[in-house]
Amino acid sequence: MSLAVEEQPLPAPAPRRRGLDRKYVPLLVTVTLFVAMAALGSVLYTGFFSAQVFLNLLIDNAFLCIVAVGLTFVIVSGGIDLSVGAVIALTTMVSAALVERHQWSPLVVISLVLVMGTVFGATMGFLIERFRLQPFLVTLAGMFLARGLCYLISIDSISITDGFYTAVSQARIPVWADAQVSVGAVIALAMVAAGTFVAHFTQFGRTVYAIGGNEQSAMLMGLPVRSTLVGVYAFSGFCSALGGVVFTFYMLSGYGLHAVGLELDAIAAVVIGGTLLSGGVGYVFGTLFGVLMLGIIQTLIMFDGSLSSWWTRIAIGGLLFLFCLLQRLFEQRRRAA
Amino acid sequence: QQKKIVLGFSQIGAESEWRTANTESIKQAAKDAGIELKFSDAQQKQENQIKAIRSFIAQKVDVIAFSPVVESGWGTVLREAKAAKIPVILTDRAVNEKDDSLWVTFMGSDFLEEGRKAGRWVVDNIKGGEVNIVELQGTVGSAPAIDRKKGFEEVIKGKPQFKIVRSQTGDFTRAKGKEVMQAFLKADPKKINVLYAHNDDMAIGAIQAIEEAGLKPGQDIKIVSIDAVKGAFEAMMAGKLNVTVECSPLLGPQLMKAVQDVVAGKPVPKRIVTEETIFPMESAAKVFPTRKY
Amino acid sequence: MTSPPALELGGITKSFLGVRALAGVDLRLQAGEVHALMGQNGAGKSTLIKVLTGVHAADAGTIRIAGELVQPRSPLDAQRLGVSTVYQEVNLCPNLSVAENVFAGRYPRKWGRIDWRAMEDQARALLARLSLDIDVTRLLSSHPVAVQQMVAIARALSVSAKVLVLDEPTSSLDEDEVRRLFAVLRRLRDEGMAILFVTHFLDQVYAIADRITVLRNGELVSEYRVEHLPAPALVSAMVGRELAARREAAPAPATGSGGDALVELRGLGSKGVVQPTDLALRAGEVVGLAGLLGSGRTELARLLFGLERADQGELRVRGAPVRVEQPAQAVALGMGLLPEDRKTHGIVADLSLRENIVLALQARRGVMKNLGAQEQARLAEGFVRALGIKAASLDIPIAQLSGGNQQKALLARWLATQPSLLILDEPTRGIDVAAKQEVMDEILRLAGEGMAVLFISSEIDEVVRVAHRIAVLRDRRKVGELPAGCQEQDVYHLIAEQA
Amino acid sequence: MNRVWKHRLFWPVVTLVLLLVLNAAFNPGFLRVTVRDGHLYGSLIDILKGAAPLALVALGMTLVIATRGIDISVGAVVAIAGGVAAWMIGGSLVIHDGVSTHVSRFPMPVAILCALLVAMLCGAWNGALVAWVGMQPIIATLILMVAGRGVAQLITNGQIITVYYAPYFTIGNGYVLGLPVPFLLAAAVFVALLLLVRRTALGLFIEAVGINPAAAHLAGLPARRITFWAYVFCGLCAGIAGLIVSSTVKSADGNNAGMLMELDAILAVTLGGTSLTGGRFSLAGTVVGALVLQTLTYAIYSVGVPPEVNLVVKAAVVFAVMLLQSPEFRQALAQWARRPLPVQEATR
Numbered sequence A: 001m002s003l004a005v006e007e008q009p010l011p012a013p014a015p016r017r018r019g020l021d022r023k024y025v026p027l028l029v030t031v032t033l034f035v036a037m038a039a040l041g042s043v044l045y046t047g048f049f050s051a052q053v054f055l056n057l058l059i060d061n062a063f064l065c066i067v068a069v070g071l072t073f074v075i076v077s078g079g080i081d082l083s084v085g086a087v088i089a090l091t092t093m094v095s096a097a098l099v100e101r102h103q104w105s106p107l108v109v110i111s112l113v114l115v116m117g118t119v120f121g122a123t124m125g126f127l128i129e130r131f132r133l134q135p136f137l138v139t140l141a142g143m144f145l146a147r148g149l150c151y152l153i154s155i156d157s158i159s160i161t162d163g164f165y166t167a168v169s170q171a172r173i174p175v176w177a178d179a180q181v182s183v184g185a186v187i188a189l190a191m192v193a194a195g196t197f198v199a200h201f202t203q204f205g206r207t208v209y210a211i212g213g214n215e216q217s218a219m220l221m222g223l224p225v226r227s228t229l230v231g232v233y234a235f236s237g238f239c240s241a242l243g244g245v246v247f248t249f250y251m252l253s254g255y256g257l258h259a260v261g262l263e264l265d266a267i268a269a270v271v272i273g274g275t276l277l278s279g280g281v282g283y284v285f286g287t288l289f290g291v292l293m294l295g296i297i298q299t300l301i302m303f304d305g306s307l308s309s310w311w312t313r314i315a316i317g318g319l320l321f322l323f324c325l326l327q328r329l330f331e332q333r334r335r336a337a
Numbered sequence B: 001q002q003k004k005i006v007l008g009f010s011q012i013g014a015e016s017e018w019r020t021a022n023t024e025s026i027k028q029a030a031k032d033a034g035i036e037l038k039f040s041d042a043q044q045k046q047e048n049q050i051k052a053i054r055s056f057i058a059q060k061v062d063v064i065a066f067s068p069v070v071e072s073g074w075g076t077v078l079r080e081a082k083a084a085k086i087p088v089i090l091t092d093r094a095v096n097e098k099d100d101s102l103w104v105t106f107m108g109s110d111f112l113e114e115g116r117k118a119g120r121w122v123v124d125n126i127k128g129g130e131v132n133i134v135e136l137q138g139t140v141g142s143a144p145a146i147d148r149k150k151g152f153e154e155v156i157k158g159k160p161q162f163k164i165v166r167s168q169t170g171d172f173t174r175a176k177g178k179e180v181m182q183a184f185l186k187a188d189p190k191k192i193n194v195l196y197a198h199n200d201d202m203a204i205g206a207i208q209a210i211e212e213a214g215l216k217p218g219q220d221i222k223i224v225s226i227d228a229v230k231g232a233f234e235a236m237m238a239g240k241l242n243v244t245v246e247c248s249p250l251l252g253p254q255l256m257k258a259v260q261d262v263v264a265g266k267p268v269p270k271r272i273v274t275e276e277t278i279f280p281m282e283s284a285a286k287v288f289p290t291r292k293y
Numbered sequence C: 001m002t003s004p005p006a007l008e009l010g011g012i013t014k015s016f017l018g019v020r021a022l023a024g025v026d027l028r029l030q031a032g033e034v035h036a037l038m039g040q041n042g043a044g045k046s047t048l049i050k051v052l053t054g055v056h057a058a059d060a061g062t063i064r065i066a067g068e069l070v071q072p073r074s075p076l077d078a079q080r081l082g083v084s085t086v087y088q089e090v091n092l093c094p095n096l097s098v099a100e101n102v103f104a105g106r107y108p109r110k111w112g113r114i115d116w117r118a119m120e121d122q123a124r125a126l127l128a129r130l131s132l133d134i135d136v137t138r139l140l141s142s143h144p145v146a147v148q149q150m151v152a153i154a155r156a157l158s159v160s161a162k163v164l165v166l167d168e169p170t171s172s173l174d175e176d177e178v179r180r181l182f183a184v185l186r187r188l189r190d191e192g193m194a195i196l197f198v199t200h201f202l203d204q205v206y207a208i209a210d211r212i213t214v215l216r217n218g219e220l221v222s223e224y225r226v227e228h229l230p231a232p233a234l235v236s237a238m239v240g241r242e243l244a245a246r247r248e249a250a251p252a253p254a255t256g257s258g259g260d261a262l263v264e265l266r267g268l269g270s271k272g273v274v275q276p277t278d279l280a281l282r283a284g285e286v287v288g289l290a291g292l293l294g295s296g297r298t299e300l301a302r303l304l305f306g307l308e309r310a311d312q313g314e315l316r317v318r319g320a321p322v323r324v325e326q327p328a329q330a331v332a333l334g335m336g337l338l339p340e341d342r343k344t345h346g347i348v349a350d351l352s353l354r355e356n357i358v359l360a361l362q363a364r365r366g367v368m369k370n371l372g373a374q375e376q377a378r379l380a381e382g383f384v385r386a387l388g389i390k391a392a393s394l395d396i397p398i399a400q401l402s403g404g405n406q407q408k409a410l411l412a413r414w415l416a417t418q419p420s421l422l423i424l425d426e427p428t429r430g431i432d433v434a435a436k437q438e439v440m441d442e443i444l445r446l447a448g449e450g451m452a453v454l455f456i457s458s459e460i461d462e463v464v465r466v467a468h469r470i471a472v473l474r475d476r477r478k479v480g481e482l483p484a485g486c487q488e489q490d491v492y493h494l495i496a497e498q499a
Numbered sequence D: 001m002n003r004v005w006k007h008r009l010f011w012p013v014v015t016l017v018l019l020l021v022l023n024a025a026f027n028p029g030f031l032r033v034t035v036r037d038g039h040l041y042g043s044l045i046d047i048l049k050g051a052a053p054l055a056l057v058a059l060g061m062t063l064v065i066a067t068r069g070i071d072i073s074v075g076a077v078v079a080i081a082g083g084v085a086a087w088m089i090g091g092s093l094v095i096h097d098g099v100s101t102h103v104s105r106f107p108m109p110v111a112i113l114c115a116l117l118v119a120m121l122c123g124a125w126n127g128a129l130v131a132w133v134g135m136q137p138i139i140a141t142l143i144l145m146v147a148g149r150g151v152a153q154l155i156t157n158g159q160i161i162t163v164y165y166a167p168y169f170t171i172g173n174g175y176v177l178g179l180p181v182p183f184l185l186a187a188a189v190f191v192a193l194l195l196l197v198r199r200t201a202l203g204l205f206i207e208a209v210g211i212n213p214a215a216a217h218l219a220g221l222p223a224r225r226i227t228f229w230a231y232v233f234c235g236l237c238a239g240i241a242g243l244i245v246s247s248t249v250k251s252a253d254g255n256n257a258g259m260l261m262e263l264d265a266i267l268a269v270t271l272g273g274t275s276l277t278g279g280r281f282s283l284a285g286t287v288v289g290a291l292v293l294q295t296l297t298y299a300i301y302s303v304g305v306p307p308e309v310n311l312v313v314k315a316a317v318v319f320a321v322m323l324l325q326s327p328e329f330r331q332a333l334a335q336w337a338r339r340p341l342p343v344q345e346a347t348r
């Protein structure tokens, strides 16, 4: 009885979109600006233009990238997750405690912390959805809780000497010549790919966008709003835990003060990548560039090496400002055209 | 003239006067020694320090030096440095790695010992029966906070008359130190004999709180702290702080000498200890004019 | 005997925080019929539909689908039970493409992933059945409300359902669209679908409905077969009293006509939005703006009000050239615009009815000259009474008002500023017959008092009835003007002539 | 009675009372307020005093949040304002004949004025980026959050500037009419703001802009200007808080002053019942929220919670407060409680 089954011939398909779809403009702007920034660094500093420097962006920001992928979904759904940094810390702490103090097998520990992160996220999602609480509050309390739990395990840092962890930590995958990437970087790229797929080609991903566009409408359209909302936070929790695992490889230690303030970096990366904080619009792929953007700003400053502590901050702020301003200008220009 | 030596130095951050003095000393010494310094501020984050070290490796500096924000988790990046044949010098704090070939030398202070010195002063100088001590800790989980607490406790252990009655974090800041002390004073107004603060800033904040509560800091409540920054000397001259344990930030010249030796291939000792003293109230006026930070 | 009704509601009761919206309402919907649900604004039609589709939980009452007792807890539940719904107002996601809005939740798949190409093709085909040829890959928000409404209908039609519920689907459609929609509905009815249909257009009821259920103040009046209930009787059933005969004659030429223009557009246009347009608006005159869907009426109104940037031509107010780049400037010049999309551009949802009414007046007075709470209440009270706005109190959030009452409140917002030019974009959207008459009378009265009115409506008969002069648009261009006393036919001719 | 129960400040106030009771239970002297040196003295006074900077910042934040924005740069602005004031007043100890005298580099009112102007300038920068450039609030203010701390350190040259000019201490430590000056400052701003919001149309405008910017714009509201000024005001509040903080500890610490204050301020605003999605806001709620946080902090210090447990306690309280405030949660709780005894129903 549906209208789709009808005898009339299909109309000739309209010509497929010519040129670039308008909705990809912010993404394009971000990528272009990143390339410009990289070019600037290469001109200014010797040794900047090398494969390894760019791969280091990935190696050094792998965990941030993974977390930001999960956060992209949360932000697209119109929420926010402030607990990501704390969950990373908790993951490193639990991993270190179990592996070092209780000699658990690393693989068991990794699966366990991934489940833990997912459950942690899902619980927050449940509270947000079921009791109509503000995501900011719930995840902020989640952040306090996760960090607090770290200190309950130990206030000191715990080194990891386990063979598996050190092996993974030091493993390098050659890309070309003597440029290499770490396991974490590969996982991060895989997560970006997986995130992009989930966002654009699955029911779950599309529902997240619909909720971000208008939660009430999404509900009236008969979309599974409740389970998707819980799922979004669970996914973000999972990504944080996975980020935590990668972070553990990166640091080889568990510590309650790990990844302090990482949530802000992650939010910044997501937003710079073209996602609207008000929800409904965003790209996982853009998030990757948001992360790289933050990374390259930092690298530029490190290569400069002459800034005092405070000028470092002012420079980071300035570059961020420049970038966001150009991003806005280009977007407006495109829209006006 | 030979090529300038390039030193990559990764600082923890600029969280305190002490740290700023430390940075200044290193910058000045590098300039004096004609060493090109690549300075990077990690804003208290270990991951930023690791990134900085990676970027030093990519920039092919001659020597890398850094003050580890924590002891653990440096193995991977230090191995990368070793593979790139860049010698590493640790300042201020050691790292927790079994393979000590990863760095050539470690110079700097010993937080544990600082805590012990503060403890010893208390044990030696505070007489009378019950001694109730309150402690203002540094940032929870930070290495100086952990070790200064540990060192202090080590000394007073087994001396039952010394008791830590309250201990709370003041995040190494004056504002928090004052706030926490205020609450302590209201909670047990009469019972506090000694305040042990993990740094001078918290002690200075607490002194204000004690005065506002109508007590005399330095007399009614004896105060011990660590760092020996300028403000502490002013407080001591005013008779409000009893003693501060020095933890010298002026590592610059020593570090530059070590860098030059390493590059020249001269042997350097694995551990270079910096001089640390303890300044009681009485010496303050004499020492104050010579303090640089 | 016969099979049970496709849908049967028994004794549905629902209150919102002490406000009774429904009291023991029964409704029987047979397979293969179009059933009209009628009632004044705030009678409880939308609430009944929301109870039926699980948005609200009923306080009491039963729902049976094909004889079986059910309790839908969400629209998703209702959909699974075979009820497909178009809610009042467009309830779609503005940030998704048209195609996606049609298929969200039921995507065509290939290899387990969403097949975008197939989805877009199917959406295009589906919309073509409603004779809508638009770019389905563009965002929904880039299309005007009428198109969005069509998309919502297309979405509901694409579900294979047994019961189709349509809450005022035609309120922003023009006649052509309505005709096409009805053709589709008739076919679905003949295929055995049960269709529940809410509208305020009596002629549409008689064009398509088989039976009518009338609600009044949340109570069931009765159920009728359409042939047993002539229009006047239907109106009295809804209103609860006889309604005065509808004004037939075209309005007398306004007093001010022929005088100097209050607002004059001289070749005012904006590239890609509206072609250069000449139009004079005089005090005391109602100018109708007629045209088909998408002919640019709304865009012209937005241009005039400073919501779009004019890049050519000139705007004169009382003979002096002015630049209007912000609505605030337009308001300061004494203009007001009632937008066509009340949900996104009209109401300020969480603010109270009172605050919504005084908003524009307050904006005009500025921040410092505050209307006191009492003054606000007095003002709002007056309009609530004058326009017959049905609300539990002045202090409830406007979002809790029924759609038609929201529309009246927005009209009140502009009337409160006593504008010299009032631009009304679909002012009668979603308001009931009685109220529509009142609104039209009000417009003429205001014009009589010397206000200039620009009246936009998809109901050309309304335009003809109320306007002293009609400007006809086509393809974003003004194609001519017609004097008062012209017929609907003349408007259509003018549009067709220029083809 | 019913109206009290339904009031949206009911649950935040209940939390505050509970925390006070808890404090009093652990410290017998907690509720005692005595007069010492001609002013009020006691834990409750400490809380009022300690909550003042947070309340101020949170009040400014409330307006920003009401316009659908957020300002995470307030902590940095607190540091900048404190730094400017301390620098202008002067950071050297001058001892004449063994007596330290009060010298200031610039007159104190000038220093205070400059500090507040700089703070407002910071707010204006944020406001301009949000309202005119159209950046997302969190990113626009992130820029100042990162760079602002650098600026603060630049002003203080990375040192802690100690202030020796005694009149300046009044702002943070003084008493007028027996009440602490910081409290009076916060109260004054609160009352002024309340009057502004109630007596002018500002409250209505801000809420309209926060709920539906498009509709507000169309109704003729200067939506952008309102947003802009909300940020300027937020900057001003942070500036006043900065003066209080620096005056309280008689020094300016560019790196640590106002650290993480933005989070606490946002927390206070939300605990007070204002939604982060903008629109309806409650100034009184924000003040209660700030008091709740300060009382909680105070409780943690004085009850003797070990520092490593601080965060868990804080998390538990925040969870408890927000669940209590959620009507859905109370309903679920009531249903759950009623289940074993179906007949039982609260009377009245």
Ligand SMILES: Nc1ncnc2c1ncn2[C@@H]1O[C@H](COP(=O)(O)OP(=O)(O)OP(=O)(O)O)[C@@H](O)[C@H]1O
Pocket: C016, C017, C019, C020, C021, C039, C040, C041, C042, C043, C044, C045, C046, C047, C048, C088, C390, C391, C392, C399, C400, C401, C402, C403, C404, C405, C430, C432
């Ligand atoms: N969520 C709600 N909260 C409180 N009251 C509500 C809510 N929804 C509807 N109402 C009230 O219920 C009554 C019936 O509203 P409803 O929307 O069903 O009317 P309607 O018949 O659809 O009118 P219209 O023709 O104007 O759309 C109105 O008085 C309205 O104010």
Ligand SMILES: Nc1ncnc2c1ncn2[C@@H]1O[C@H](COP(=O)(O)OP(=O)(O)OP(=O)(O)O)[C@@H](O)[C@H]1O
Pocket: C132, C133, C134, C143, C144, C145, C146, C147, C172, C291, C292, C293, C294, C295, C296, C297, C298, C299, C300, C340, C458
């Ligand atoms: N049926 C349609 N098919 C394709 N595009 C349409 C259709 N209807 C409207 N549009 C688009 O709408 C825009 C003009 O809309 P506008 O809102 O000004 O029209 P309108 O005359 O006010 O009609 P209405 O208010 O009934 O939608 C144009 O961009 C046009 O492409």
Ligand SMILES: [Mg+2]
Pocket: C045, C046, C047, C088, C167, C402, C403, C404
């Ligand atoms: Mg309705």
Ligand SMILES: [Mg+2]
Pocket: C144, C297, C298, C299, C340, C425
């Ligand atoms: Mg229109």
